[in-house]
Amino acid sequence: MNTAIDPFLDNPFDTHQVRNTVAPLENFNLFTADPALVEAVRREGGGAQAEALRALGEQLGRAGTLELARLANQYPPTLHNFDRAGNRIDEVEFHPAWHSLMKLLIENGAHASPWLGGEGAQVARAAKYLMFGQVENGSQCPVTMTYASVPALRQAPAIAAKWLPRILSMEYDPRSLPVEQKRGAIIGMGMTEKQGGSDVRANTTRAEPVPPEQARAMFGDEGVDVYRIVGHKWFFSAPQSDAHLILAQTGDGLSCFFLPRYLPDGGRNRIRVQRLKDKVGNRSNASSEVEFTGAYGWLVGKAGRGIPTILEMGSHTRLDCVLGSAGAMRAALTHALHHARGRSAFGKPLSEQPLMQNVLADLALESEAATAFSMRLARCFDQGGDPAQQLLARILTPAGKYWICKRGPAFGAEAMEVVGGSGYVEDGPLARLYRELPVNSIWEGSGNVMCLDLLRAFGKTPAAREALAAELELAGDGEGAGHGDYVRYTQALLADVSQPVADEFGARLLAERVVLAVQAGLLLRHAPLYVSSAFVASRLAREPGGAFGRLPAGVDCAAILGRALVLP
Structure with missing residues (x-):
């Protein structure tokens, strides 16, 4: 009789067995697992692309795609200022995973599809972007800037004629070449400087016009006003881009310029990359500091009208900040809920523990409301x-x-806490998501800048109040649970925004109230009653608070969590 011990099955020296752990959430469909997104796409006008979104959701949820995200962040970009012979090149080297992610984004039109036409194109593109936000956020940055550059560049017909065919191309071409030799182009931007930050009017970078005869001799008849630019940018996003939109001072004031990486004669423009930023998050993406040592730029829009010109770009990048945060929050929720369903404590799954249900359902409400609002x-x-x-x-x-965007970091921290110590280490995605979430509050205008912008909108355009009132009134005549609180909340809000004197001191609270009211209205109109009533009770009937897990008694947490993540 053989009495040998099988070391793999019954080793008396093993210290423990691995059990009660949860496999990674992968190989699932990001679109079909999210009923709130599916419904929002249909009702907001993007339903014609539902099948394409379903296919994309399946591709994005694959283990291989999620691994690309890990690799792109594990091996961030590196800067090479010089080649081996000592020539200045300022090239950024990326891991192959980055290029695979960029290719996936570009081939699916995340940078261009709305500008190519079609019913509901912005909504369908938003759904794509929100799903990409659940996978990898750094690669979204150059895609956003490329997408947002189109309205600004259309103000410069000569530039648009040459560049838009490549910007709108569905081919990702990362080669460092003059644009004439490329199949696709990526656009970046650079506005902020050391001394000013959000106050771009404090920019010191200056632009001097090049005499027309000299510009024609150097570059031919491009049909544009050429300037020579000297200065710096403290944040210059995606320096590997084929061109950038920047702001610089002219004799007429702050103006917008288009800086190609390569000049029409094939030479490199004098854009010197000083270093790449060592950022908290968004580490797969290259952000840089640069100096312009006589770079050539093409005027976009009118001289002295740089801020209105660049705002054509800014409104779209801000939309993507909302979408990106909603996507990252959705990802944090799905990983936390998946863990809670598979992990047991005190005799039953975490997802069935009453207090954990309160936390998870509260997160699910926040995520669904963010999705509804962004779409x-x-x-x-x-x-x-x-x-x-x-x-x-x-x-x-x-x-x-x-x-x-402000809710994102607290959301990510709460999701991480659901997972516990395993969520706090770099083995899983929650640590990366947590680091990503603050950037959307900071980039493209901080929270205070956004709230002051909201005040300007109400102050300069009285009809804006009527537009908001019309949206809120769509949900105001019901009789179900939550409608009474909703009507009281929105009436008070509309009364406050009708006041002629803007209260800058309270601008943050005003912005919060506007969003909560719109979110509640959308949920009352379109979400199941167990979702909308819980949202109103926890956000309108009382302050939303600084932590999650504060839902009142009587909320149907099981139903909310069942809707939050639908897996086969």
Whole structure:
């Protein structure tokens, strides 16, 4: 009789068995697992692309795609200022995973699809972007800037004629070459400087016009006004881009310029990358500090009108901040809920523990409300020709960027706490998500800048209040649970925004109230009653608070969590 001990099955020296752990959440469909997103796409006008979104959701949820995200952040970009012979090149080297993610984004039109036409194109593109936000956030940065550059560049027909065909191309071409030799182009931006930050009017970078005959001799007849630029940018996003939009001072004031990486004669423009930023998050993406030592730039828009010109870009990048935060929050929720369903404590799964249900359901409400709001905002951009929708976007864009992006870091921390110590280490995605979430509050205008922008919208455009009132009234005549609190809340809000004197001191609270009211209205109209009533009871009937897990008694947590993540 063989009495040998099998070392793999019954080793008396093993210290423990691995059990009660949860496998990674992967190989699932990001679109079909999210009923709130599926419903929002359909009702906001993007339903014609539902099948394409389903296919993309499956691709993004694959283990291999999620591994690309890990690798791109594990091996961040490196800067090479010089080649082996000592020539200045300022090239950024990326891990192959980064290029795979960029290719996936570009091939699916995340940078361009709304500008190519089609019903509900902004909404469908927003859904793509929100799902990409659940996978990897650094690669979204250059894609956002490329997407947002199109309205600004259309103000410069000569530049647009040459560059837009490559910007709108569905081919990702990372080669460092003059644009004429490329199949696709990426656009970056650089506005802030050391001394000013958000106060771009304090910029000191200066631009001097090049005499027309000299410009023609150097570059041919490009049909543009050429300037020589000297100065710096403290944040210059995606220096590997084929061109950047920047702000610089001219004799007429702050102006907007288009700086190609390569000049028409094939030489490199004099854009010197000093270093890459060592950032808290968004580490897969290259952000840099640069100096312009006589770089050539092409004027976009009118001289002295740089801020209005660049704002054509800014409104779209701010939309993406909202979408990106909503996507990252959704990812944090799904990982936390998946863990809680598979992990047991005190005799039953975490997801069935009453207090944990309160936390998870509260997170699920926040995520669904963020999704509903961001997709509604995307419809405003689809219907930009409608003055009412244009006014509503003017309000909801800064308010949403403030509140939804501000909720992100606390949301990520709470999701991490659900997982516990395993969520705090770098083995899983929650640590990376947590580091990513603050950037959308900071980039493209901090919270205070957004709230002051909201005040300006109400102060300069009285009709903005009517646009907000019309949106809120769509949910105000019901009789179900939560409607009474909703009507009282929105009436008080509309009374306050009708006051002629703006209260700068309370601008943050105003922005919060605007977003909560719109979110509640959308949920009352479109979400199940167990979702909308819980949201109103926990956000409108009382302050939302600084922590999650504060839902009142009687909330149907099981139903909320069942809707939050639908897996086969």
